[in-house]
Amino acid sequence: MLSLQMQGSHVVIGGWIEDLRKLGKITFLTVRDVTGLAQIIVKDEKVIPEDLTRQSVILVRGIIQSTKARDFQYEIKADDVEILTKAVHPLPIDPIGRLESNIDNRLNARALDLRNQRVASVFKIRHQVLASLRKELEKRKFIEITTPKIIGSASEGGANLFSLEYFGKKAYLAQSPQLYKEQLTIGLERVFEISSFYRAEKSHTGRHLSEFTSVDIEAAFFDYTDVMDVLENLVVSVFSDVEKNCKQELNTLERKLQIPKQPFDTITYSDALDELGKAGINLNFGDDLLDSHLKIIGTNHPGFFFLTDWPMSLKPFYIHEKDDEAKISRSFDLQYGHLELSSGGRRLHEPAKIRARLIEQGLDPASFEDHLRTFDWGMPPHSGWGMGLDRLMTVIIGTDNVREVVLYPRDPERLTP
Numbered sequence: 153m154l155s156l157q158m159q160g161s162h163v164v165i166g167g168w169i170e171d172l173r174k175l176g177k178i179t180f181l182t183v184r185d186v187t188g189l190a191q192i193i194v195k196d197e198k199v200i201p202e203d204l205t206r207q208s209v210i211l212v213r214g215i216i217q218s219t220k221a222r223d224f225q226y227e228i229k230a231d232d233v234e235i236l237t238k239a240v241h242p243l244p245i246d247p248i249g250r251l252e253s254n255i256d257n258r259l260n261a262r263a264l265d266l267r268n269q270r271v272a273s274v275f276k277i278r279h280q281v282l283a284s285l286r287k288e289l290e291k292r293k294f295i296e297i298t299t300p301k302i303i304g305s306a307s308e309g310g311a312n313l314f315s316l317e318y319f320g321k322k323a324y325l326a327q328s329p330q331l332y333k334e335q336l337t338i339g340l341e342r343v344f345e346i347s348s349f350y351r352a353e354k355s356h357t358g359r360h361l362s363e364f365t366s367v368d369i370e371a372a373f374f375d376y377t378d379v380m381d382v383l384e385n386l387v388v389s390v391f392s393d394v395e396k397n398c399k400q401e402l403n404t405l406e407r408k409l410q411i412p413k414q415p416f417d418t419i420t421y422s423d424a425l426d427e428l429g430k431a432g433i434n435l436n437f438g439d440d441l442l443d444s445h446l447k448i449i450g451t452n453h454p455g456f457f458f459l460t461d462w463p464m465s466l467k468p469f470y471i472h473e474k475d476d477e478a479k480i481s482r483s484f485d486l487q488y489g490h491l492e493l494s495s496g497g498r499r500l501h502e503p504a505k506i507r508a509r510l511i512e513q514g515l516d517p518a519s520f521e522d523h524l525r526t527f528d529w530g531m532p533p534h535s536g537w538g539m540g541l542d543r544l545m546t547v548i549i550g551t552d553n554v555r556e557v558v559l560y561p562r563d564p565e566r567l568t569p
């Protein structure tokens with residue numbers, strides 16, 4: 153790192169020209185590299201290459217001296233400026249964000265968009281979130297796994313799968329690691345995966361992508377309330393780690409993080425129906441909660457809260473019922489206001505029960521045979537959840553568009569770059 157203490161030293165720095173101003177015969181450049189921004193002053197016109205453009209990559213040789221500039225502690229008086237790579241002019245977007253570009257233009261020039269320090273900050277925070285999740289899960293003895301993304305049959309049932317041709321056979325892109333993570337509790341007991349998964353839904357919202365990053369856990373001998381505890385503590389640790397380790401990035405984004413208060417509120421599905429009833433919407437037990445319903449419930453509960461005790465009829469085949477009420481599941485969603493961040497629950501682990509549930513849901517046990525076999529090999533009682541990392545990032549950053557927090561988002565309209 154350069155500093156004023158190095159006054160008088162000869163230095164060589166490389167970086168991108170962020171700004172360029174000529175004042176008479178003097179040229180001022182600001183050059184950025186991974187360590188920050190430096191001001192370069194060029195007094196000799198012959199030292200400045202012709203047609204120097206913003207975003208060109210240059211090598212500067214010069215001497216460190218004190219400066220009158222308000223935003224810098226020192227400047228470099230350049231003896232030599234060499235262009236390593238010239239950038240075009242005009243650029244497709246203004247990378248320092250002085251001229252605002254719309255999200256589509258920015259995504260079309262994403263590599264350049266990241267030279268905007270606000271955008272780079274989002275992805276540095278995302279890096280910290282991933283590091284924090286891994287650290288916390290490792291502390292709790294979870295082992296990171298990587299499961300196949302090309303699969304031979306639908307993992308959870310349902311129709312929202314991308315299909316592809318696989319050496320003459322039909323294959324699919326995995327929508328979640330659900331079946332594998334459950335199977336792996338036999339051998340590894342506590343597992344987690346952080347990977348891309350795929351949903352062929354024609355959704356055009358700020359929270360749906362065709363390719364999203366899911367954080368999944370599965371743990372033997374945990375009930376659903378135990379994995380809810382893990383989830384709550386993980387979310388709080390992520391917020392604290394971001395707050396502690398990303399001060400500069402939060403500052404750049406002008407974002408003040410509130411560490412969520414614990415314990416998170418819990419409301420049951422029946423409580424939600426009551427709240428809707430008070431708002432004049434009368435649903436029956438078993439009706440799904442639509443976006444418009446979640447908006448109302450989210451207004452009543454603006455922060456993090458768990459929504460539990462969903463009807464079994466709304467849950468996938470692998471979810472366990474409550475012992476005392478067979479119509480209600482041992483399952484939950486984690487909400488942030490109206491936004492669903494995660495869903496999970498206790499799973500069926502008895503072979504006969506899971507076969508019966510598949511049939512009850514109109515699914516064919518024969519197409520799940522590889523999975524069902526593992527239930528005869530000592531399947532422990534287990535629970536888990538899946539959380540949308542991209543959605544969690546939108547909460548941390550404070551945006552309502554998931555495309556802001558994904559480098560190269562994929563949605564029904566976007567397959568490039």
Ligand code: AMO
Binds near residue numbers: 327
């Ligand atoms: P579910 O389908 O609810 O559950 O997905 C879990 C979480 O993943 C995120 N998510 C998405 N994020 C962005 N774009 C999408 N298209 C998208 N779809 C889902 C959401 C959601 O809450 N197997 C179960 C989880 C489990 O029980 O362990 C599952 O996939 O944040």
